[in-house]
Amino acid sequence: MSRFCIGIDVGGTTVKLGVFEDDGQLLRKWEIPTRKEQQGVHILPDIALSVRHTLEEMKLDLTDVLGAGLGVPGPVATDGYVPRCVNLGWGEGYPARDLSLMLEGIPVKCANDANIAALGEMWQGGGKGYNDIVMITLGTGVGGGVVIDQKIIAGRHGLAGEIGHTHVRDDETEYCNCGSRGCLEQVASATGVVREAKMFLASSSKESILRDIEENSLTAKDVMDAAKAGDELAVEIVDCVCYYLGRSLAQLALTIDPEIFVIGGGVSKAGQYLIDNIQKYYEQYETLSENRPLVGLAKLGNDAGIYGAARMVLD
Amino acid sequence: MSRFCIGIDVGGTTVKLGVFEDDGQLLRKWEIPTRKEQQGVHILPDIALSVRHTLEEMKLDLTDVLGAGLGVPGPVATDGYVPRCVNLGWGEGYPARDLSLMLEGIPVKCANDANIAALGEMWQGGGKGYNDIVMITLGTGVGGGVVIDQKIIAGRHGLAGEIGHTHVRDDETEYCNCGSRGCLEQVASATGVVREAKMFLASSSKESILRDIEENSLTAKDVMDAAKAGDELAVEIVDCVCYYLGRSLAQLALTIDPEIFVIGGGVSKAGQYLIDNIQKYYEQYETLSENRPLVGLAKLGNDAGIYGAARMVLD
Numbered sequence: 001m002s003r004f005c006i007g008i009d010v011g012g013t014t015v016k017l018g019v020f021e022d023d024g025q026l027l028r029k030w031e032i033p034t035r036k037e038q039q040g041v042h043i044l045p046d047i048a049l050s051v052r053h054t055l056e057e058m059k060l061d062l063t064d065v066l067g068a069g070l071g072v073p074g075p076v077a078t079d080g081y082v083p084r085c086v087n088l089g090w091g092e093g094y095p096a097r098d099l100s101l102m103l104e105g106i107p108v109k110c111a112n113d114a115n116i117a118a119l120g121e122m123w124q125g126g127g128k129g130y131n132d133i134v135m136i137t138l139g140t141g142v143g144g145g146v147v148i149d150q151k152i153i154a155g156r157h158g159l160a161g162e163i164g165h166t167h168v169r170d171d172e173t174e175y176c177n178c179g180s181r182g183c184l185e186q187v188a189s190a191t192g193v194v195r196e197a198k199m200f201l202a203s204s205s206k207e208s209i210l211r212d213i214e215e216n217s218l219t220a221k222d223v224m225d226a227a228k229a230g231d232e233l234a235v236e237i238v239d240c241v242c243y244y245l246g247r248s249l250a251q252l253a254l255t256i257d258p259e260i261f262v263i264g265g266g267v268s269k270a271g272q273y274l275i276d277n278i279q280k281y282y283e284q285y286e287t288l289s290e291n292r293p294l295v296g297l298a299k300l301g302n303d304a305g306i307y308g309a310a311r312m313v314l315d
Numbered sequence: 316m317s318r319f320c321i322g323i324d325v326g327g328t329t330v331k332l333g334v335f336e337d338d339g340q341l342l343r344k345w346e347i348p349t350r351k352e353q354q355g356v357h358i359l360p361d362i363a364l365s366v367r368h369t370l371e372e373m374k375l376d377l378t379d380v381l382g383a384g385l386g387v388p389g390p391v392a393t394d395g396y397v398p399r400c401v402n403l404g405w406g407e408g409y410p411a412r413d414l415s416l417m418l419e420g421i422p423v424k425c426a427n428d429a430n431i432a433a434l435g436e437m438w439q440g441g442g443k444g445y446n447d448i449v450m451i452t453l454g455t456g457v458g459g460g461v462v463i464d465q466k467i468i469a470g471r472h473g474l475a476g477e478i479g480h481t482h483v484r485d486d487e488t489e490y491c492n493c494g495s496r497g498c499l500e501q502v503a504s505a506t507g508v509v510r511e512a513k514m515f516l517a518s519s520s521k522e523s524i525l526r527d528i529e530e531n532s533l534t535a536k537d538v539m540d541a542a543k544a545g546d547e548l549a550v551e552i553v554d555c556v557c558y559y560l561g562r563s564l565a566q567l568a569l570t571i572d573p574e575i576f577v578i579g580g581g582v583s584k585a586g587q588y589l590i591d592n593i594q595k596y597y598e599q600y601e602t603l604s605e606n607r608p609l610v611g612l613a614k615l616g617n618d619a620g621i622y623g624a625a626r627m628v629l630d
Contacts, residue, residue, distance in 0.1 A: 075604070083606075132471055146570065155447075155572025159572035160570060160571055162572075167562055170485060252570060254480050256461070256470065256570065257470025257477075259471045284495075285482050293472065
């Protein structure tokens with residue numbers, strides 16, 4: 001009776017792995033280091049070995065496993081092809097096929113890490129019970145994943161869900177990592193929130209508890225906490241960040257129109273306070289219908305990836 | 316042998332109808348007036364009667380017909396439910412079910428008119444040969460349709476593809492019909508192009524052949540023609556319009572990432588000149604990958620709707 005699935009989320013530093021029941025119950029999770037040396041040639045064999053060990057410990061066999069899902073930090077085309085994965089040292093290829101060969105031929109599917117996180121949140125997280133979700137992850141960068149009818153929309157060139165690099169601000173003077181100017185990521189990532197805070201602090205003479213924090217150790221959490229505590233300048237900063245996020249949500253509602261937006265990543269730890277502030281501008285820029293996608297918080301944290309990777313197996 | 320399908324595109328003034336072979340060949344097309352009086356109660360019976368007459372003339376029977384597709388000018392939810400169709404006088408309901416009852420129970424599917432136009436262009440128009448297209452129609456307004464894996468993405472609240480009402484301009488002072496300010500439609504619809512032209516003419520002292528045209532009779536075509544002829548001011552106007560269109564395409568590439576964008580509607584009659592100008596800004600704002608969705612022209616004109624409506628039957 002094969003009813004287990006394996007979720008694997010390959011990050012730049014560690015590989016997260018999980019063994020799941022097909023109903024979404026996480027039985028075991030663990031991590032191994034990501035060995036990037038020699039063009040990342042060790043990554044897949046390390047994963048295969050570690051999966052075999054763990055299954056043995058759990059008294060399971062590969063024949064009990066429906067398959068494995070593999071999330072990688074980079075674009076993946078609809079067919080599972082990975083054009084190149086700079087973060088892992090990989091050249092072009094089909095890692096899913098190679099991992100399958102190392103695991104006695106069990107089915108392996110490959111997808112982008114932001115996309116599997118969205119699928120994971122749909123399965124067992126903030127989007128549970130919905131079929132169409134757009135997840136936005138406010139972390140070091142801003143990632144996105146689009147799931148329609150319980151399936152990842154990867155895009156024909158692996159660009160779908162790259163919401164962090166949509167243009168939101170015309171008068172931006174600095175360049176984003178992507179080479180463009182005015183990307184959502186420049187404002188709404190954890191890094192972006194801090195940058196925004198520094199700009200507000202520099203251009204305003206208002207008192208603020210943020211001025212008591214040494215500039216180089218200022219975090220997005222500091223800004224959110226100060227705003228929640230009623231610090232006027234911090235409220236202005238959060239308002240600015242939420243203005244761009246709310247507008248972006250409106251844009252996504254008017255193009256993809258999912259059932260729910262799920263907001264995750266470090267910045268989302270500000271919780272309902274953040275959601276309420278986003279909602280204000282979201283409603284202001286989506287005026288076609290009051291019957292619009294919901295906005296909620298992600299629930300799986302760093303495990304979203306292994307959940308989604310495992311969920312891919314069930315299609 | 317059922318192998319025919321019927322495409323019906325209900326507009327505010329006329330209903331367009333077509334009988335197709337299942338390979339996409341259009342055998343017969345015709346129009347009837349849209350009778351909107353008495354809350355549009357006559358529209359579906361008129362369609363049913365007209366379909367029966369035409370099939371009789373063609374020596375076909377309803378048993379030869381696989382089904383009919385019905386496009387309506389308003390939002391339609393994923394399940395074919397029409398929340399309300401102000402343009403037709405209809406209240407809430409399932410017109411597809413009712414039309415089916417009037418046509419001896421043949422299957423009838425219902426979708427939004429902009430969405431069926433996109434499906435039609437995918438089937439036999441500018442998107443032929445592709446499975447994932449986003450169509451943008453630059454007409455009186457700006458409409459949009461998203462097709463992924465040969466299927467319309469209608470959205471959970473019927474908002475998908477409402478690209479014309481995404482926010483593109485921060486310093487817009489006038490309100491859009493939707494109640495928001497700075498919508499793409501305000502700049503890039505036929506009406507928008509003319510409005511833009513009037514603003515440029517008023518604020519600039521440059522000579523222009525557009526100044527020879529009586530202001531109230533100025534059209535988007537005049538502006539496009541003047542720009543193609545090298546009129547400096549007209550070139551600036553078209554550049555401004557294409558800046559917002561190009562940025563919007565980049566945004567769509569970074570969220571949905573189709574194979575191709577298909578540009579239709581009256582403004583698109585400017586042809587490759589328009590596409591080239593859009594492409595410039597599209598590339599500037601999508602810098603993640605040079606492997607990005609193509610941009611092409613629609614080919615079916617006003618028939619796109621009946622093509623797409625008929626194509627819905629084949630799913």
